[in-house]
Amino acid sequence: MTDDHDAQRAADILLCAQCFQDRGLRYMARWFETEERPCPNCGAVSKHCLTRHDLLWLSETFFKKGSTVVTDYGGAPTIVFNETQQGSLNPDPPLAADVDLLQSVLHIGFFHYGPRLWMIGNISPLEDLQDAARRPAVIERILEAYPTVSLTDAEFYRVRKAPKNPAEPSEYDAPPQQHWGKGRLDTSDLPVLYGSQDAEICVHECRFMAGDELYIATLRPTRPLTLIDLSAVLQEECTEFESLDLGVLMLFLAQSHAYPISREIARAVQARGFDGMIYPSYFSVLHSGGNPFDTVYGLSTRRFGQSPDLEKSKIIGNLAIFGRPVAEGSVAVVSVNRLIIDQVKYKMIFGPVTY
Ligand SMILES: [Zn+2]
Structure with a gap:
């Protein structure tokens, strides 16, 4: 950077890391x-x-991202700030002094945030999916609205922990019958082979850890597989409260309480003749860094962020193929390797406890 830039930056300095009493704020300021x-x-x-710009980033990260509460569907920050509101937080010391300091040097106010209700799942298609009587109509809409893609010569991965015969291709098929009905999409009468084109996502989705004895199979279709792509971004003319796109996204980013719904979608997709489906991955969102709720539920990202071409060329995060495709011959095991988790890296942020 230029001397001018350095001089300007020096003039913009407002605080240093030592100014903060809360150790989480101090840690991130460093x-x-x-x-x-x-x-x-x-x-x-x-x-x-730290300059004003740096301190605004720190405030956004510590207070807004760091106070985000995940709800059954979606999530929202508990604290936000702007330049027009009076500060109204009431944290315990030592954070109280830091809040006063940031408010006075940045001329902002921190306050408790009542989220827009769609952010915490009040979206009519999502609410209808949770009602068994209204669910089939929404599933019908999903089948109509989402694009069909053909998986031809693309390779993808499946990871297994301690299989009996690691070199045996059948180990990488959908699991045997006693395990059906436990995952996001499989039921007692519909086995599913889960895979991904991103090996790291395979590891995260199955919660494998360093030290696990893991094997990774590279798979490829032996004939074109027809899939519905529920990870596509829908172009919609409606408010967030009516958005099928956001409702489906929140459904697939939710924990196991959403499985009965996603399983019913899978059954309908299979009954419609699809070989499988692509669906949003929590970890592919996390992969890109930052707060999934911020970056994903922010409509600018969803609606204007990606061009259709970019969409088509993306890596498939989560892939589900119905049946036992290796046994049925529609998917072949190209190779099997050991997989060692050599290094694990987390990026952590801190947030407030009392406010
Ligand atoms: Zn200082």
């Missing part, structure tokens, strides 16, 4: 590295000095 200089607020000589 991510900003500068050359050593005296802090205009506390006078300490610090190489972790």
Whole structure:
């Protein structure tokens, strides 16, 4: 950067990491590295000095992202801030002093946020899916609205922990009958082979850990497989409260309480003649970094973020193929490898406890 830029940055410095009493805020403030200089607020000589821009990022991350509560469907921050509201939080010390400091140097107010209700799942197609009587009509809409894709020569992965015969292709088919009906899409009469084109997603989705004895099979279709793509972004002319796109996304990002609904969708997709489906992956959202609820439920991302071409060329996060396709001959095992989790890296942020 230029000298001008450095000079400008120095003039914009408001606080340093040592100014914060809350250790989580201080920890994240240390991510900003500068050359050593005296802090205009506390006078300490610090190489972790923060500008207004840096402090706004810190406020957004610690207070907004760090207070996000995940609900049954969706989620929303508990704290937000802006330049027009008076601060009205009431945290315990030592955070109270930090809140006062940030509010006074940034001229902002932190306050408790009542989320727009669609953010926590009040979306009519999603509510209808939770009602057994109204569910079939929404599933019919899903079958009509989402695109069909053909999987031809694309390879994908399936990971298994400690299979009996690791080199045996049948180990990488859908699981044997006693395990049917436990996953997001399979039922006691519909086995499913779950896979992904992203090996890391396979590991995350199955909650495997370092030290597990893992094997990864590379699979490919032996004939074109017809799939419905529920991870596609729908172009819609409606509010968030009526959005099928957001409702389906929240359904697939939800925990196991949503499985009875997603299983019924899978059964309908199979009855319609599809070989399988592509569906949104929580971990593929997490993969891109940041807060899934922010980046995904923010309509700008959903509605204007991606071009259709980009959509087509994306890596398939979650892939489900109905039946036992390896035994049936529609999917072949190309190769099997051991899989060792060599390094695990988390990016953590801190948030407030009392507010
Ligand atoms: Zn300071």
